[in-house]
Amino acid sequence: MAEKILEMRNVTKRFGKLVANRSVNFDLERGEVHALLGENGAGKTTLMNCLYGIYNPEEGEILLHGKPLKLSNPKDAIAHNIGMVHQHFMLVPPLTVLQNIVLGQECRITPMNLSRARAQVEELCEKYHFQLELDTKVADLSVGAQQRVELVKALYRGADILILDEPTAVLTPPEVEGLFEILQQFVSMGKSIIIISHKLWEVKRISNRVTVLRSGEAVSTVMTKDVEEADLAAMMVGKRVSLEYEKTPVTTAQNILELKDVCAKGAHLASSLKHVSMHIREGEVLGIAGVDGNGQLELSEVIMGLLPTQSGSVYYRGEEITKMPTRKRIEQGFAHIPEERMTQGLVMNFSASENMIINCYDRPPFTKNHLFNSRQVKENGKKLVEEYDVRPRDPDALARSFSGGNQQKIIIAREFAQDPRLVVAVQPTRGLDIGASDFVHQKLLEQKEKGAGVLLISADLDEVLAVSDRVLVINEGEIMGEFVPGEIDYTEIGLMMGGTKRTNSKAGETA
Ligand SMILES: Nc1ncnc2c1ncn2[C@@H]1O[C@H](COP(=O)(O)OP(=O)(O)OP(=O)(O)O)[C@@H](O)[C@H]1O
Ligand SMILES: [Mg+2]
Known part of the structure; x- marks a missing residue:
């Protein structure tokens, strides 16, 4: 039998009345990849936070190499060679990659410490074939690169047990x-x-065993080779979920939004928009496919008025809005599901119900005759957590206390509650479980049915193909081509994503 290096026995962790982990048993063998699966809010992150010393479980024990382990904080975990890469990164943006890696490990960041660390980090990068520029500021890195920094950081601290909380949610294939x-x-x-x-x-591909959590309880642990993906889905949600949608054809030729020859400066050279022309019709989902960091974010920001254009113009329902402030756009029916839910989408220390009105707090029914009506805010919150299946159903809970997937539902509830005419959705299902992703897709399609235009930006090609009526492929800030899902195969799409222009493309055409 394989050597058990770690065991969690009957671990229970509560947050007030909520039981996030209920008497969970979990073990880890030497040399194995053990996947933890479960719906949003099932308690996966909480369980791992108990193992990393962030939370102290009320009941149960943790054994490392058969000996009880007492963890008061992550320092204790690190001292026992347990490393964790968090679901939401914990890097310090203004510091460089190297400084971030060393931070917390050395007592002080001195030039001497840094040069010693540099040699070690370089060795690690070489061993694992990492590409990292150690002197770049973390703020200037793509999310994929930031994740590599987190990984190197854990390895640098000498982890023997590595906990990865949704490490691939932000990565390209x-x-x-x-x-x-x-x-x-x-x-x-x-x-x-x-x-x-x-x-x-991914679970099927990378893991040796899988443990499924449901509502805080470990419902089963299986050998990965003995199960199919469909079995895993069923264990998680108790039903099969498929990614296929009925889409009503776009009937109108009415443009809701149009970009004409737009250039805009991006965070990186590759993400600057270069002469982008495109349009979205009423009742249409336009998908943007591409490798992350190729101008998708900039495109969404130009449309929302968060990034100025250098040249070119933007039209909304026929009127030029190139220089219109974001706030005005929101008033005129723009909805935005931003990529960064924790920094751009939510105020983490506000309650769910407060977050649900931050795009409209100054309008009726929330503000009337300059008077703010907090009862309306509460009622609205109560209604929306129900309608959007936010779990737990507690509109007064702070945004930071919800699981990632439920935080996303709060944003979507807020944006869609205003009956938008144009929805700009950036990675809307990132980190969501299959049930919740399906829910978001249904909601996007509902907006389309209502006649709104939807821009769906996603690094998940399957999602783009399943939901969109039409797809544009973007590479280094340029539109490479346009197609209708089903019209061309993955290879051709992959080529476009890699920078090959589609020859018979209709891209750039402005209907
Ligand atoms: N700090 C906290 N305070 C109060 N409740 C919390 C806190 N952290 C988590 N919870 C609650 O505990 C439950 C489990 O959350 P957890 O983050 O572990 O879920 P998860 O399985 O990681 O979900 P996801 O897939 O969305 O990341 C959720 O109901 C969540 O709202
Ligand atoms: Mg989680």
């Missing part, structure tokens, strides 16, 4: 492959990994 190679290398050295993911094919 090639980055996922790269990560999996690193993980494989890590376990081949006799180390062990616990990985949380909502993507079943």
